[in-house]
Amino acid sequence: MSLLDISELTLDLPNGTRLLDGISLSVDAGETVGLVGESGSGKSLTARSVLGLTPDGARLGGRVELDGREVIGASAAGILDLRRHAASMIFQDPRAGINPMRTLGDHMTETLRLCEGRSKADATARAAELLASVQLPRPEEHLKQYPHEFSGGMLQRVMIAGALTSSPKLLICDEPTTALDVTTQAEIIRVLIEQRSSRGMGMLFITHDLNLAASICDRVVVMSAGRVEETGDARRVFSAPQGEYTKRLVAATPTIAAATGATGVDVIDVRAVPSIETERSDAEPMLAANGISKTYHLRGKTEVNAVVDASISIARGGALAVVGESGSGKSTLARMIVGLEQADAGDIRIAGRERTEIPRGRAARLAHARSVQMVFQDPYLSLDPRMTAGRSIEDALRLHTKLSTSDARARVLALLEQVGLGEKHAQARPRTLSGGQRQRVAIARALAIDPDVLVMDEATSALDVSVQAQVLDVLAEIRRERGLTVLFISHDLAVVRRVCEETVVMRRGRIVERGRTAALLAAPEHPYTQLLIDSVPRPDWAVDPVADQKSA
Amino acid sequence: MALDSSTVAVAAQNAAAANPRFGGRFTAAGLRRVAGKLGSLVLTLFLASLLVFFSRFLVPGDPVTFLLRGRKPSPEAIAQVTEQYGLDLPPWQQYLNWLVGAVQGDFGRSLQYRQDVSTVLGERLPVTLMLVVMAGLLIAIVGLSAGIVAALNRGKALDRFTLIGLTMLSAVPSFVGSIVLIAIFAVQLGWFPTFGSGEGFGDMVYHLVLPSIALAIVFVVLVGKVTRSSMVEQLDREHVEVAISRGLKRGTVIRRHVFRNALGPILTVSGILVAGLLVASTIVEAAFGLAGMGSLLVQSVDRLDFPVVQAIVMFVVTAFVVVNAIIDIAEPWIDPRSAAGAAAR
Incomplete structure (x- = not known):
């Protein structure tokens, strides 16, 4: 009998909305099952129902059997017992998931002390042992530390160790690496795999990242809109998807590997982009930043060199990617170029004009804004919730141009059309739009005044893969039509590969490597670039792209 | 200035990882923080004392007239009361006298009770x-x-x-x-x-x-x-x-x-x-x-x-x-x- 057996699980909210519709899946001991889907597909809810963590008043149907015991309709004591002994869960964001006001030692020992009744010393010894097993360097000291003293990757290890305190038979991982950098993700996955095999646990692994699922799962269950779309052997599902939805999902997933046709990813043909061949000519680059630096001085702390002597240039119509992990200074670089932050040293020129200083006064701000516009990471935060999408764009036009109301409205519609939206979206307020639609509105707003340079700071990171693919398509389309110059900040090498001809890699404020994207990914020279590329998850049956390129 | 918070946060964590007691409670930084709070406490009290003392000069009415209420004050009586309560001194000196007394718990004499203020207050405070x-x-x-x-x-x-x-x-x-x-x-x-x-x-x-x-x-x-x-x-x-x-x-x-x-x-x-x-x-x-x-x-x-x-x-x-x-x-x-x-x- 399986460790976890879910059959025909349904979940209805009190208002009648059906969130889960006939979910069936099973996990055996020692097996890893991936639960894959986009946001809102019900994958998290399915996993939470295993531990009885369903919304108040939700009605459940079907069966959920964990370790031979029925979860649905179990008594409160029965549920507590399942949570304490049968299964435990690792959550997405370790910074949100560990109480910031208590020590890590408290997090590690509280279940041992309060549920198992172990003595403090006994619990502490066990906690230190577990922290050591997830490769934290100083377990004894860590027990006295607070979460804010830890990086995300270290905290996620604590979270894993915390989930293992109960020696669970099933480990449920809900997007455990989504909030982490790619190199950290690789380390965490290594820890998880290690623990799974040494303990013989079953694992239910929720992710939106197909490459990640393919790299660690034996079987996958693809979910969409509360239903199971496809179930099967991981390799079979990804290499020969059968459902329509799965096919689309696989096609939309960018890969770091060169497009060999296996995944059907559409890489932009760089030659199709106009004027890209002129980049080696003598013409002045559209954006040139020379030796810019930024240091933050914090009272009572060592200073932070956010950006050190960075130089970049983008030819007219070119697209440059800045990649790096969190804290590498890539966002600070973008903020200096957009004029939100003053560089300590160096100079920035956009379209031949000096743009180093933070603009002072209205005229200078408007001029700076006309030369460079930014699209931010989170479209939920960057649009005013009380303004219609059309009004947001119109405001930008009115600020910078002297268009009449009717001309401005017409221009708004033209812009929305360009990003694949229509008149009905112009009337909509942001909350009625989906994430992808919002980000397209944000792009349309940035393009409204024809900036010389568009800066996109992680502009697709918060989006689902299929939505990300749409937004990237829109971007490619606009570049093809207008020859827009783009500075693309991202941590995602696969996305960068689709969008940009050239890439610079940043680490701790310094640019460590630069070059044409394809060449850089195929033959990285700096060890850090190599590490970044190696850390990107890929199916274990896939060919190593680097080796592949070298042998070709 | 808007700090790029993620960059700073990462740097702070790197520092914390290097030195586990970074941001701890009993550090020099912690002591400095407490000293700073105490300093601002004293400053607040000082400014409040200025306000409290000198606001008297803004209020209409002369305390001397009140003290001698019910009598027809002779110039000698006024002069005597004025001197007794130190009202002839320049304001800053009156303030200093008051402040030095106040720090020692002596707020002067109540005009209505003809007793020390501390005695009058001492009776009322417990309630x-x-x-x-x-x-x-x-x-x-x-x-x-x-x-x-x-x-x-x-x-x-x-x-x-x-x-x-x-x-x-x-x-x-x-x-x-x-x-x-x-x-x-x-x-x-x-x-x-x-x-x-x-x-x-x-x-x-x-x-x-x-x-x-x-x-x-x-x-x-x-x-x-x-x-x-x-x-x-x-x-x-x-x-x-x-x-x-x-x-x-x-x-x-x-x-x-x-x-x-x-x-x-x-x-x-x-x-x-x-x-x-x-x-x-x-x-x-x-x-x-x-x-x-x-x-x-x-x-x-x-x-x-x-x-x-x-x-x-x-x-x-x-x-x-x-x-x-x-x-x-x-x-x-x-x-x-x-x-x-x-x-x-």
């Missing part, structure tokens, strides 16, 4: 302190329970009922509350005395039951609402769900993760309440005929007894500033992140 302490206990018990009950039943009938009840109470001014309480519990039912503060500890507590309820009403509402919203905010946090998923009992989760984390805002509001309680006690003391500091203040303002007014105002200011400084200094124990600065949040 007011007792009243404030009893009201404070009531506020803590009733306010916290109402807030917790409402938060745990969020969106349900009990929550709505509690909120409506609190809102209605908040519309009851303390003088109305006092009169209603006297009318029902003292006059009709005869359970409590209507007047005075009693003799001895037990009797005093008995006498102060109604006044402390009247004083507490408005503040119970404040604490209740802050408790509710702070708890509700914490209930939605992911770490609470994590705690539940680990098989902890609901009560344990509420106590260790929800209430514990909700404490910060509750304490901040409580600190601000201290001044309000001391000031509002004036009205309640008047309504219940208590010989406390509040009624003394009203009376002294009325009779231009400025040494007493100054002493009472300084006392209220000091109580307020000291309580809030204590809460500030205790903050790292409530929320360890605050010692490390906002960047690491």
Whole structure:
């Protein structure tokens, strides 16, 4: 009998909305099952129902059997017992998931002390042992530390160790690496795999990242809109998807590997982009930043060199990617170029004009804004919730141009059309739009005044893969039509590969490597670039792209 | 300047990883923080003393005329009184004399009682302190329970009922509350005395039951609402769900993760309440005929007894500033992140 057996699980909210519709899946001991889907597909809810963590008043149907015991309709004591002994869960964001006001030692020992009744010393010894097993360097000291003293990757290890305190038979991982950098993700996955095999646990692994699922799962269950779309052997599902939805999902997933046709990813043909061949000519680059630096001085702390002597240039119509992990200074670089932050040293020129200083006064701000516009990471935060999408764009036009109301409205519609939206979206307020639609509105707003340079700071990171693919398509389309110059900040090498001809890699404020994207990914020279590329998850049956390129 | 928070946060964590006691409580940085708080406490008190002392010169009316009330003052008498109270000195010297005395607990002589201010205050203070302490206990018990009950039943009938009840109470001014309480519990039912503060500890507590309820009403509402919203905010946090998923009992989760984390805002509001309680006690003391500091203040303002007014105002200011400084200094124990600065949040 399986460790976890879910059959025909349904979940209805009190208002009648059906969130889960006939979910069936099973996990055996020692097996890893991936639960894959986009946001809102019900994958998290399915996993939470295993531990009885369903919304108040939700009605459940079907069966959920964990370790031979029925979860649905179990008594409160029965549920507590399942949570304490049968299964435990690792959550997405370790910074949100560990109480910031208590020590890590408290997090590690509280279940041992309060549920198992172990003595403090006994619990502490066990906690230190577990922290050591997830490769934290100083377990004894860590027990006295607070979460804010830890990086995300270290905290996620604590979270894993915390989930293992109960020696669970099933480990449920809900997007455990989504909030982490790619190199950290690789380390965490290594820890998880290690623990799974040494303990013989079953694992239910929720992710939106197909490459990640393919790299660690034996079987996958693809979910969409509360239903199971496809179930099967991981390799079979990804290499020969059968459902329509799965096919689309696989096609939309960018890969770091060169497009060999296996995944059907559409890489932009760089030659199709106009004027890209002129980049080696003598013409002045559209954006040139020379030796810019930024240091933050914090009272009572060592200073932070956010950006050190960075130089970049983008030819007219070119697209440059800045990649790096969190804290590498890539966002600070973008903020200096957009004029939100003053560089300590160096100079920035956009379209031949000096743009180093933070603009002072209205005229200078408007001029700076006309030369460079930014699209931010989170479209939920960057649009005013009380303004219609059309009004947001119109405001930008009115600020910078002297268009009449009717001309401005017409221009708004033209812009929305360009990003694949229509008149009905112009009337909509942001909350009625989906994430992808919002980000397209944000792009349309940035393009409204024809900036010389568009800066996109992680502009697709918060989006689902299929939505990300749409937004990237829109971007490619606009570049093809207008020859827009783009500075693309991202941590995602696969996305960068689709969008940009050239890439610079940043680490701790310094640019460590630069070059044409394809060449850089195929033959990285700096060890850090190599590490970044190696850390990107890929199916274990896939060919190593680097080796592949070298042998070709 | 808007700091690029992620970059700074990462740097802070790298530093923390390198040095595990970074941002700890008993470090040099921690001591500097406490010293800074104490420094700003002293500065606040100094500025308040300036304001309190010199505001006398803005108030119409001459204390000398008051002192010699009822008589036809001869120039000699005026000169004698002026000299006796040091009113002939330049203002800054009067201030210095007053300040030096005040620091030693000597606020001069009351004009109306012809006694030392400290003696006059010493008689009145116990009643007011007792009243404030009893009201404070009531506020803590009733306010916290109402807030917790409402938060745990969020969106349900009990929550709505509690909120409506609190809102209605908040519309009851303390003088109305006092009169209603006297009318029902003292006059009709005869359970409590209507007047005075009693003799001895037990009797005093008995006498102060109604006044402390009247004083507490408005503040119970404040604490209740802050408790509710702070708890509700914490209930939605992911770490609470994590705690539940680990098989902890609901009560344990509420106590260790929800209430514990909700404490910060509750304490901040409580600190601000201290001044309000001391000031509002004036009205309640008047309504219940208590010989406390509040009624003394009203009376002294009325009779231009400025040494007493100054002493009472300084006392209220000091109580307020000291309580809030204590809460500030205790903050790292409530929320360890605050010692490390906002960047690491």
